[in-house]
Amino acid sequence: MFPLPIDRPEPVTADGARSASPSHTERIRRPLPFAIALAGLAAVGLVAGSLVAANVANAASGTLLSRGALTSASSSESGGLGPRFAVDGDRSTRWASNPSDAEWLRVDLGASHPLERVVLDWEAAYGEDFTIQVSDDAQSWDTVATVVDGTGGVQTLEFTGAGRYVQFVGSERGTGYGYSLHEFQVFGDGQVVDPEDPPVFNDEVTHHEFQANCTFSHNRPDDPIVFPGQPGASHLHTFVGNRSTDAFTTTDTLLANAGSTCTVPQDHSSYWFPALYKGTTVIEPDIPMTIYYKSGIDDYRKVQPFPQGLRFVAGDMKATVDSFRTAPGAVEGWECGGISKSWEIPAYCDPGTELNIRYQAPSCWDGMHLTPQAAQQMGHGPHMAYPVNGQCPMTHPIAVPMIEFKIAWPVSGDMSDVRLASGSDQSWHYDFFNAWEPEVLDRLVEQCINGGLQCNPRGYDLYKPHRGAVLDEQYNLIPKA
Numbered sequence: 001m002f003p004l005p006i007d008r009p010e011p012v013t014a015d016g017a018r019s020a021s022p023s024h025t026e027r028i029r030r031p032l033p034f035a036i037a038l039a040g041l042a043a044v045g046l047v048a049g050s051l052v053a054a055n056v057a058n059a060a061s062g063t064l065l066s067r068g069a070l071t072s073a074s075s076s077e078s079g080g081l082g083p084r085f086a087v088d089g090d091r092s093t094r095w096a097s098n099p100s101d102a103e104w105l106r107v108d109l110g111a112s113h114p115l116e117r118v119v120l121d122w123e124a125a126y127g128e129d130f131t132i133q134v135s136d137d138a139q140s141w142d143t144v145a146t147v148v149d150g151t152g153g154v155q156t157l158e159f160t161g162a163g164r165y166v167q168f169v170g171s172e173r174g175t176g177y178g179y180s181l182h183e184f185q186v187f188g189d190g191q192v193v194d195p196e197d198p199p200v201f202n203d204e205v206t207h208h209e210f211q212a213n214c215t216f217s218h219n220r221p222d223d224p225i226v227f228p229g230q231p232g233a234s235h236l237h238t239f240v241g242n243r244s245t246d247a248f249t250t251t252d253t254l255l256a257n258a259g260s261t262c263t264v265p266q267d268h269s270s271y272w273f274p275a276l277y278k279g280t281t282v283i284e285p286d287i288p289m290t291i292y293y294k295s296g297i298d299d300y301r302k303v304q305p306f307p308q309g310l311r312f313v314a315g316d317m318k319a320t321v322d323s324f325r326t327a328p329g330a331v332e333g334w335e336c337g338g339i340s341k342s343w344e345i346p347a348y349c350d351p352g353t354e355l356n357i358r359y360q361a362p363s364c365w366d367g368m369h370l371t372p373q374a375a376q377q378m379g380h381g382p383h384m385a386y387p388v389n390g391q392c393p394m395t396h397p398i399a400v401p402m403i404e405f406k407i408a409w410p411v412s413g414d415m416s417d418v419r420l421a422s423g424s425d426q427s428w429h430y431d432f433f434n435a436w437e438p439e440v441l442d443r444l445v446e447q448c449i450n451g452g453l454q455c456n457p458r459g460y461d462l463y464k465p466h467r468g469a470v471l472d473e474q475y476n477l478i479p480k481a
Helices: 251-256 321-325 372-377 438-449
Strands: 027-029 070-073 104-122 127-135 142-148 154-173 180-188 209-211 216-220 237-241 270-274 276-278 281-283 290-294 311-315 330-336 339-342 355-360 402-409 418-420 429-433
Touching: 104 127, 142 154, 154 180, 209 438, 270 402, 290 438, 311 355, 311 372, 321 330, 402 429
Parallel strands: none
Antiparallel strands: 027 142, 070 104, 104 154, 104 180, 127 142, 127 154, 209 290, 216 237, 237 270, 270 429, 276 281, 276 418, 290 402, 311 429, 330 339, 330 355, 355 402
């Protein structure tokens, strides 16, 4: 038996209050009630101890489940109109798709819930024909409501079902623009705590970072991430941080070797990048490298420390000038003196200046794999991703610190014979192998990134001294008050 058309339910506003009924009706086709098995966190596996808190189902009917949830969409008109703005509880923001009919918006509720209704609060660009679909794994979908000849406004679509993922799927637009939603609300059974208010310190948040500065350690043609256990298999790399790094490096060997060139002795991590040549001479950095740990997402309070042993490569050895220029990690490119945003090594730098490059790493983790190889073996693609429109994508839901390298070499004047060991000027990349002592990294992330500070390596913000520090002047961990 096919479902029959029914009149549009009485709409509600974004805050749940009943609104005046419109002067028109639209045909809504609603499938009969169905059951979906509660599969839990099947779509995105998480490490033991779950880094993402799951919602507690079956706690309270009529709960708004979608506020602040992870989102994704088929497209966004711009970064300021991304999908996360459809679940932020603010009608002054919105999601807007590209101007095409086949577009979708998806919400991840974090766990499977019994569901009751969705509320679509349209901007002027509304959907005329569309469906609402529910899934537990983001692969197999059940259609729970179908709207035909819709006219926008605030729509409430009631249904019976359950699932973790809920999506709007458009098939025909009501205007010549894309689809545009102020809010896409999902209600059902569950106990969901609204996003925490930021800590009240009466301080304006302008930064959310700390530094982990490290000096030169050694050069070696090894890469324990790309060529583990294969000495000499790589181009020449310059290493900073842990002095023991070679082709056979593991998490255990890094932790066992206390010698580090980093300011914080509890940072046993290793950082490396292609060696820089001037002619046939390898140029060694002669000042501390600035390694920022920042928030790569808008909500800096959600950033979590790196798991022990996580490793990744930032950048692309095969990049072209255009792909390097437009890469999400390319901050300023090559610079020296008054030159910046150069996507090739400058041919000349004022004498006495230094060649610099700044580049940001991906900061969203899949929650499962510590190495690129582990993710590839499981057929899961990269284990790290860049944020999209200020939040981590559903495929990589764990926000970790965004590392930003600022590397400088003492080379200037005629730069025509300056080159990277990895090849072209655009082949710049760097590697990171986490071996922080967990308690210290946890505290630095909490104090500086989550706390919205601009910290030195001790976790101290010079401009907000009343906030204290994580490490004392001898780099001993300060007990929490």
